[in-house]
Amino acid sequence: MGKFNRFGLLLALVGLIGFIALLAGGTQFPVVRWPIEALSGLAFSFAWGLGVPVWLAYTMALVCFAAVAMACYWIGKKLSIMFRR
Helix, strand or coil: CCHHHHHHHHHHHHHHHHHHHHHHCCCCCCHHHHHHHHHHHHHHHHHHHHCCCHHHHHHHHHHHHHHHHHHHHHHHHHHHHHHHC
């Protein structure tokens, strides 16, 4: 695995942790349960706000998590290539 891919994966992980902290940071749950709480909270927002079925709300929430991870990976890889020069 190249240096650029490692930096991209690191930034994707940091981005996911930040996204989870943004969604579940104000809850009284322990930090270990934050990812589940963030996913459930986002799915609830989609289901209640848009009126979609529960299975579609969870699918949309998972797609949002994947989109954040992919965007942060892409940004990290581009930054790594840019700083190489």
